[in-house]
Amino acid sequence: MGFAETFKALADPVRREILILLKQGRLSAGEIGSHFDMTGATISYHLGILKKADLVFETREKNFIYYELNTSVVEEVMLWLSELKGGNEDAEK
Amino acid sequence: MGFAETFKALADPVRREILILLKQGRLSAGEIGSHFDMTGATISYHLGILKKADLVFETREKNFIYYELNTSVVEEVMLWLSELKGGNEDAEK
DNA sequence: TAGTTATTTAGAATTTTTTCTAAATAACTT
DNA sequence: AAGTTATTTAGAAAAAATTCTAAATAACTA
Numbered sequence: 001m002g003f004a005e006t007f008k009a010l011a012d013p014v015r016r017e018i019l020i021l022l023k024q025g026r027l028s029a030g031e032i033g034s035h036f037d038m039t040g041a042t043i044s045y046h047l048g049i050l051k052k053a054d055l056v057f058e059t060r061e062k063n064f065i066y067y068e069l070n071t072s073v074v075e076e077v078m079l080w081l082s083e084l085k086g087g088n089e090d091a092e093k
Numbered sequence: 094m095g096f097a098e099t100f101k102a103l104a105d106p107v108r109r110e111i112l113i114l115l116k117q118g119r120l121s122a123g124e125i126g127s128h129f130d131m132t133g134a135t136i137s138y139h140l141g142i143l144k145k146a147d148l149v150f151e152t153r154e155k156n157f158i159y160y161e162l163n164t165s166v167v168e169e170v171m172l173w174l175s176e177l178k179g180g181n182e183d184a185e186k
Numbered sequence: 187t188a189g190t191t192a193t194t195t196a197g198a199a200t201t202t203t204t205t206c207t208a209a210a211t212a213a214c215t216t
Numbered sequence: 217a218a219g220t221t222a223t224t225t226a227g228a229a230a231a232a233a234t235t236c237t238a239a240a241t242a243a244c245t246a
């Protein structure tokens with residue numbers, strides 16, 4: 001894990017757009033790629049970064065690879081930010 | 094503003110450490126620098142990135158420049174993440 | 187005013203990131 | 217088995233980020 005990887009993954013606009021697409025549900029690499037004006041190789045690179053950051057996970061089916069949002073890491077990041085923001089008021093309630 | 098700048102700023106461990114230091118209260122550039130094994134020029138570079146991302150602001154006093162945490166942008170990021178995480182349940186309550 | 191202290195800016199070197207093309211896998215279909 | 221489709225991996229080129237040294241500002245102090 002590691003916040004560096006996570007924030008780095010979130011820093012790229014293409015990768016954030018991919019995550020937003022996946023909010024609606026799982027998509028294959030090809031379906032994700034069709035939303036962008038880039039080669040499949042580049043999309044695969046971005047998916048790799050998101051996967052390494054644990055922001056998505058894949059499930060293989062037929063000759064497709066489907067990607068899905070992994071929200072658990074998103075929660076960890078939110079916790080870190082909330083810690084930063086203010087002595088964590090949530091923990092007191 | 095812009096999430097790219099914000100996440101990029103948060104992606105670097107030195108910059109995250111600076112933000113954590115500033116949680117305790119404002120510090121001068123020199124005081125911040127003394128926590129790291131880097132030149133003042135490099136610290137200044139990182140502070141510039143944090144400033145551009147609106148994660149900190151500065152106030153000048155004597156011949157010091159003090160840096161302070163700006164939590165408002167942190168909240169915006171948290172909102173974006175919470176949107177991503179789940180159709181935003183918070184908005185329904 | 188001259189010198190000192192705090193910080194930034196400029197420029198260069200190094201590393202990392204992003205993107206492409208071409209080739210390699212992997213799994214299906216005929 | 218051979219061909220097709222979906223995706224990744226490798227390698228290279230280009231762009232961006234990180235760090236340094238040296239020089240420039242800015243504001244104080246004697």
